Amino acid sequence: xxxLMLMRHAKxxxxxxxxxxxxxxxxxxxxxxAPEMGKRLVExxxxxxxxxxxxxxxxxxxxxxxxxxxxxxxxxxxxxxxxYDSTPSVWIKCIHALSTKFDRVLMVGHNPExxxxxxxxxxxxxxxLPTAAILRLDYGGPDWSVVGNAKPRDWNLDTPKxxx
Numbered sequence: 404x405x406x407l408m409l410m411r412h413a414k415x416x417x418x419x420x421x422x423x424x425x426x427x428x429x430x431x432x433x434x435x436x437a438p439e440m441g442k443r444l445v446e447x448x449x450x451x452x453x454x455x456x457x458x459x460x461x462x463x464x465x466x467x468x469x470x471x472x473x474x475x476x477x478x479x480x481x482x483x484x485x486x487y488d489s490t491p492s493v494w495i496k497c498i499h500a501l502s503t504k505f506d507r508v509l510m511v512g513h514n515p516e517x518x519x520x521x522x523x524x525x526x527x528x529x530x531x532l533p534t535a536a537i538l539r540l541d542y543g544g545p546d547w548s549v550v551g552n553a554k555p556r557d558w559n560l561d562t563p564k565x566x567x
Contacts, residue, residue: 405542406507407498407550408444408451409524410469411517413437413535413563415461425459425487436535436563437465441472443561444509449539451509454479455497457486459513465535466511486512491520495551503546509537524551525558536562 413433421427429437444450450473456466467477485493494516501508518531521538532538540555 404506404556405544405547405549406449407524407540407542407547408449408507408509409517409521409532409538409540410440410465410509410511411514411532411534411536412457412459412462412465412511413440413468415534427459427461429461429464433461433465433535434468437468438472439563440535440537440561441469444469444537445473449507451475451507453481453501453505453508454511455481455483455486455501455508456511457513458482458484459487462487462511462513466509469509469511486510488513489516491516491523494520498547498550501547521560524555526554527558529560532560533562533564536560 413436414430415427415433416430454466454470456463466480470477470480483497521529521532524540539559541557542549542555
């Protein structure tokens, strides 16, 4: 079974005249939510074997905070520049290229493509992934080519506002 987790980056600073979009940092809420979501992965026994992130500051920092909470070395995060300001098709191409040695992968990115990808893959009317939300999609099959070509066997959406 392959388990894909899609995570929208945690809440970030958005201010007029602030840094360019790619360089926006996480805000206080985001700095709390990202490690909390990583802790939840540990509690559920869903620690990713591999983490892939956009290179944008807020996405990469989200991935790093989740990695820290899961006991994964930050140096092991795969950074894919093409995932910033992309399309769901680019994400699916990246997913299909994942090594078959990984059965559970977390991918961290941005809206609108993360919500569009969640809608496309789940088929369940997910309108928008909130910041720091993690959508887990379970697929059968020996490799990642099934993603986008078959409905997931199961899925779960966890958000920072969910309790327990």
